[in-house]
Amino acid sequence: MSITGxxxxxxxxxxxxxxxxxxxxxxxxxxIYDALRESSIKxxxxxxxxxxxxxxxxxxxxxxxxxxxxxxxxxxxxxxxxGIATAYMDSIPVIAITGQVATGMVGTDAFQEVDIxxxxxxxxxxxxxxxxxxxxxxxxxxxxxxAKTGRPGPVLIDIPRDVSxxxxxxxxxxxxxxxxxxxxxxxxxxxxxxxxxxxxxxxEKPLIYAGGGxxxxxxxxxxxxxxxxxxxxxxxxxxxxxGFPENHxxxxxxxxxxxxxxxxLAVQQxxxxxxxxxxxxxxxxxxxxxxxxxxxxxxxxIDPAEIGKxxxxxxxxxxxxxxxxxxxxxxxxxxxxxxxxxxxxxxxxEYPLTYGDGKSKLRPQYILEKLAELLRxxxxxxxxxVGQHQMWAAQYGKYVKPNSFLTSGGLGTMGYGVPAAxxxxxxxxxxxxxxxxxxxxFQMHMAELATATENNLPIxxxxxxxxxxxxxxxxxxxxVEGRYTGVEFTGNPDFVRLVSAYRNACGYRITKPEEVEPxxxxxxxxxxxxxxxxxxxxxxxxxxxxxxxxxxxQMIQFPGEE
Amino acid sequence: xxxxxxxxxxxxxxxxxxxxxxxxxxxYNIDSLAVGRTEDPAVSRMTIVVEGDERVVEQVTKQxxxxxxxxxxxxxxxxxxxxxxxxxxxxxxxxxxxxxxMQIVDIxxxxxxxxxxxxxxxxxxxxxxxxxxxxxxxxxxxxRELVRTGKIALAxxxxxxx
Numbered sequence: 001m002s003i004t005g006x007x008x009x010x011x012x013x014x015x016x017x018x019x020x021x022x023x024x025x026x027x028x029x030x031x032i033y034d035a036l037r038e039s040s041i042k043x044x045x046x047x048x049x050x051x052x053x054x055x056x057x058x059x060x061x062x063x064x065x066x067x068x069x070x071x072x073x074x075x076x077x078x079x080x081x082x083g084i085a086t087a088y089m090d091s092i093p094v095i096a097i098t099g100q101v102a103t104g105m106v107g108t109d110a111f112q113e114v115d116i117x118x119x120x121x122x123x124x125x126x127x128x129x130x131x132x133x134x135x136x137x138x139x140x141x142x143x144x145x146x147a148k149t150g151r152p153g154p155v156l157i158d159i160p161r162d163v164s165x166x167x168x169x170x171x172x173x174x175x176x177x178x179x180x181x182x183x184x185x186x187x188x189x190x191x192x193x194x195x196x197x198x199x200x201x202x203x204e205k206p207l208i209y210a211g212g213g214x215x216x217x218x219x220x221x222x223x224x225x226x227x228x229x230x231x232x233x234x235x236x237x238x239x240x241x242x243g244f245p246e247n248h249x250x251x252x253x254x255x256x257x258x259x260x261x262x263x264x265l266a267v268q269q270x271x272x273x274x275x276x277x278x279x280x281x282x283x284x285x286x287x288x289x290x291x292x293x294x295x296x297x298x299x300x301x302i303d304p305a306e307i308g309k310x311x312x313x314x315x316x317x318x319x320x321x322x323x324x325x326x327x328x329x330x331x332x333x334x335x336x337x338x339x340x341x342x343x344x345x346x347x348x349x350e351y352p353l354t355y356g357d358g359k360s361k362l363r364p365q366y367i368l369e370k371l372a373e374l375l376r377x378x379x380x381x382x383x384x385x386v387g388q389h390q391m392w393a394a395q396y397g398k399y400v401k402p403n404s405f406l407t408s409g410g411l412g413t414m415g416y417g418v419p420a421a422x423x424x425x426x427x428x429x430x431x432x433x434x435x436x437x438x439x440x441x442f443q444m445h446m447a448e449l450a451t452a453t454e455n456n457l458p459i460x461x462x463x464x465x466x467x468x469x470x471x472x473x474x475x476x477x478x479x480v481e482g483r484y485t486g487v488e489f490t491g492n493p494d495f496v497r498l499v500s501a502y503r504n505a506c507g508y509r510i511t512k513p514e515e516v517e518p519x520x521x522x523x524x525x526x527x528x529x530x531x532x533x534x535x536x537x538x539x540x541x542x543x544x545x546x547x548x549x550x551x552x553x554q555m556i557q558f559p560g561e562e
Numbered sequence: 563x564x565x566x567x568x569x570x571x572x573x574x575x576x577x578x579x580x581x582x583x584x585x586x587x588x589x590y591n592i593d594s595l596a597v598g599r600t601e602d603p604a605v606s607r608m609t610i611v612v613e614g615d616e617r618v619v620e621q622v623t624k625q626x627x628x629x630x631x632x633x634x635x636x637x638x639x640x641x642x643x644x645x646x647x648x649x650x651x652x653x654x655x656x657x658x659x660x661x662x663x664m665q666i667v668d669i670x671x672x673x674x675x676x677x678x679x680x681x682x683x684x685x686x687x688x689x690x691x692x693x694x695x696x697x698x699x700x701x702x703x704x705x706r707e708l709v710r711t712g713k714i715a716l717a718x719x720x721x722x723x724x
Contacts, residue, residue: 121580122587126630129575146630181572181633305624308617 003171005133006035006164009097011171012140013041018068020044020059020426022052026072028099028112031165044426044455047447049076051419053083053154054445057092058423061406062381062431064218066093066147067423073099074112077158078119082413085123087154089410090239091216093147094154096120102162103131117158125153133166137174145177150184151303152216184302188319188327195315196274196298197331203272203296205340206232209255209284212239212409213277213301219322220244220402223276226325230335232274233344235263237284239409240277242399252344253353256284257546258391261351264544264552266344267292275299277321280310281410282548290551300324353395354558355543362513364389364464364536368396370516371434371462374524379431380404381424385417385441388470391542393436415444418461422448425457432460432524439465439492446498452529453502460523461499461531466538467492474541478556499531507531564593565619566645566715569608569626569635573599577631581608584629590614590622594647594712605633609645609714638715645715648687650675651697654704655682663703670696681706689713 003011009032013021020042025033036043046052049071056067071080077098087094101110117129126146128139136159143155200206214223214236220243227234227250234244235252244251252263267273273295278284280299285291288311299306299313300321307316317324358366375382382397384390384407399405406424408416421435442463452459464470469487476484496507506528508519516534523530544555571577578597585592593611600607612622619637626632655663663682667674672686686696690713697708 117576118579121576121583131575179630182630303628305621305628309621 002167002169004031004035004164005136005159005166005168006031008133008136008168008171009140009159009164010035010039010041012137012173013068014039015173016140016144017065021068021070022046022055022059022423023070024049024052024072024076026076026099026112028073028101028161029070029164031161032070032097032099032159044422044451046419046422046451048445049079050083050415051422051445051448051451053080053087053094053096054413054416054419055423055426056094057083057087057090058383058406058420059427060092060094060423061403061420062424063427066095066144068095068097070097071099072112073101073116074114076112077114077116081119081123084120084154084156086408086411086413086416088123088125090408091152091212092154093152095143095147096154096156098156098158099164100129100158100160103160104162106160116156120156123154124156125151127156127158129158130160130163133163133168136163137172141174142177142179146179146182150182185304185318186302186320186323188300188317188324190327192315192317193324193327194331196317196328199272199296199298199315200230200274200332200335204337205270205343206230206272206274206337207266207270207295208232208234208274208276209237209267209278210234210240210243210276211237211278213321214240214243215402217277217302217320217322218402219277219325222322222325222329224248225329226332229329230332231337231341233266233341235259235267237278237281237409238394238407241394241397242402242404245400246398247400254394255552257286258395258542258544259552260353260395261544261555261557262344262347262353264546264555265347265351268294268551268553269343270295273297275301275313276325277301279306282310285311286546287549287551290554293551351557356558356560359513362511362516362534362536364392364534364540365396366513367462367510367516367534368392368436370520372396372398374517374520375432375434379428381406381421381428381431381433383407383417383420383424383433383435385435385437386412386414386471387438387441388474388540388542389436389438389464391471414441417441418445418448418459419451421459421461422451422455422457425452425459426455434460434462436462437464438470439463439467439489439495440469442495449499449502449505449529453505456504458527458529463495463531463533464536465492465495465533466536466540468538470538470540471542473538477541478545478547495531495533499529502529505529505531507533510534563613563615565612565614565637565639566643566713567610567612567623567626567635568638568715568717569610570600570633571606571608572631572633573604573606574631577606580629580631581610581626584625585612585622588621588625590618596712596714598714609712611713636717638717642718643715644718645689645713646687647690647693647713648685648711649693649697649708651684651686651700651708652681652706653684653700654680654706656680659703663700666696666699670699672696
């Protein structure tokens with residue numbers, strides 16, 4: 001029985017267990033869409049291709065499986081680019097499939113032709129331009145293998161229209177992968193792990209700095225076991241939030257530019273810094289020379305190229321962080337450091353994360369605290385966009401479960417929140433999914449309200465509206481003496497009316513603190529696509545702030561109420 | 563310091579672009595890059611000369627390793643290896659200078675591969691030092707055009723191991 005290239009593609013995707021594709025059709029993917037009709041794979045039609053990648057990313061983060069997105073050639077493909085780069089920076093396994101003009105037309109500047117293979121080389125873990133339909137089953141198998149193993153990341157498959165349209169004599173499934181140039185190291189070197197155990201034994205002020213690698217490798221239980229056994233406080237990166245329960249006494253919350261004051265101060269004091277699945281990003285370290293000055297630095301990561309890239313480390317361990325911790329737990333004994341723990345308590349008490357009074361006027365931090373309270377104990381996923389609201393959501397969200405906070409960390413892509421919530425809700429239909437956003441970020445992908453309503457996704461959009469691009473305004477406040485340029489929105493729509501224009505959707509507006517709890521309660525239980533607009537002051541700032549050239553102890557702290 | 567990397571890669575479309583792009587976007591300086599297929603037609607060998615301190619070269623090699631199409635690579639700098647470069651030089655030569663140029667060609671064990679009315683094309687192979695030397699020896703006669711292949715290299719002795 002003969003089969004088209006497109007059908008072979010879809011069969012191969014089914015063989016990978018793909019249940020949903022986020023996509024947008026076009027001329028170069030006609031036969032792929034045609035083949036999709038006959039498939040068990042559900043198609044979620046987005047409103048712009050970038051949203052398809054973000055949705056695939058959100059889906060991947062909550063299901064632990066690669067998310068798949070599909071777009072046509074040319075503009076369809078280029079619209080994917082920001083989404084792919086976002087997934088690449090945050091190590092999210094995504095498979096992006098694009099149509100391409102027919103092989104005979106490649107290179108002729110044909111209609112809707114773009115070299116997406118060339119364009120995405122620097123922002124994919126690997127990519128393919130398929131030459132023959134016979135190769136599709138192998139390429140799909142390889143793409144999934146590459147995307148989800150080692151350090152995960154996006155893989156793009158560009159398929160010329162004649163390759164998807166051609167008839168093949170038969171479909172031959174491929175189950176084995178043979179890539180001689182791709183052999184990730186999973187087990188850490190035993191002697192290095194022994195060295196780490198020894199360093200832990202000798203340390204008086206150990207501190208664990210945990211990142212997205214904890215979530216990607218599923219190491220949260222091992223992390224908790226290690227922290228409790230050696231009595232080490234744990235600070236996480238923005239991407240590591242949820243990897244260690246924030247209600248745990250050893251949790252320090254997030255570190256870095258807008259980290260908690262006590263986490264940042266603890267990093268500067270510790271004598272052993274154990275980096276797990278992190279990359280010593282500049283938003284974490286700020287001035288590298290002043291970072292953790294008293295500490296021996298250990299770096300565990302599956303990507304050898306991350307080790308020694310930004311900071312020099314005393315002990316490198318290449319391996320999957322879960323497997324390394326598993327081995328390490330076999331070697332370390334219980335440890336107590338009462339003085340260090342006492343010092344941590346002192347830092348938490350004397351340098352709290354604070355914003356002042358949330359009762360007399362509407363404060364975003366207060367709203368997020370209330371949201372966290374209402375979501376406690378539920379299956380809940382919070383996504384965020386990028387801006388001040390993102391930092392507040394990171395600071396006050398109190399995440400206790402892995403993959404319960406989805407945000408664009410590395411690339412800082414505004415517009416991520418709503419489409420990621422769409423993908424998360426598709427992947428976790430029973431969960432309460434809340435997209436925390438701002439008036440700037442929301443307007444980048446507000447078209448996805450239609451995708452949400454079309455698919456009966458009751459996502460909640462918590463929109464902080466200050467009619468400004470708050471985080472840029474804040475940068476201008478601190479670093480260009482308050483000369484505000486290009487940051488004010490005077491043409492914002494009435495967001496409540498806007499969302500009400502969509503089928504089976506509703507909106508609320510919060511202007512006073514006493515409205516927060518009742519409105520959130522109602523919104524979380526109404527079973528509908530809902531937008532809650534919170535009208536906040538444009539004077540709100542994210543505190544603390546560590547300037548780029550300063551050490552983490554040189555924070556600009558919350559100055560108190562005016 | 564200059565490092566010589568020997569890189570075995572899959573002989574697939576786009577692989578040169580992947581490697582060149584990696585160097586460009588991470589700000590590494592390629593001194594030279596030579597590529598051709600090996601005893602296995604599915605595999606090409608690239609000889610890349612890169613300028614940088616130990617830390618830069620460590621990053622370069624790690625980043626190269628991350629490419630799925632890179633099969634193996636070695637930094638040969640501190641190993642025993644044979645390296646060669648090929649140069650073709652078109653030099654200005656009139657009857658008055660031709661003899662002198664031919665002497666230089668002899669000294670360098672190079673060859674004249676083409677003769678024109680007022681020019682010669684000279685072919686020379688050797689390590690970078692020798693190639694630089696013949697180039698400067700011929701420069702006073704007037705270099706019309708020249709092309710160099712960039713360095714290729716192989717480790718001495720047994721087949722290179724990891």
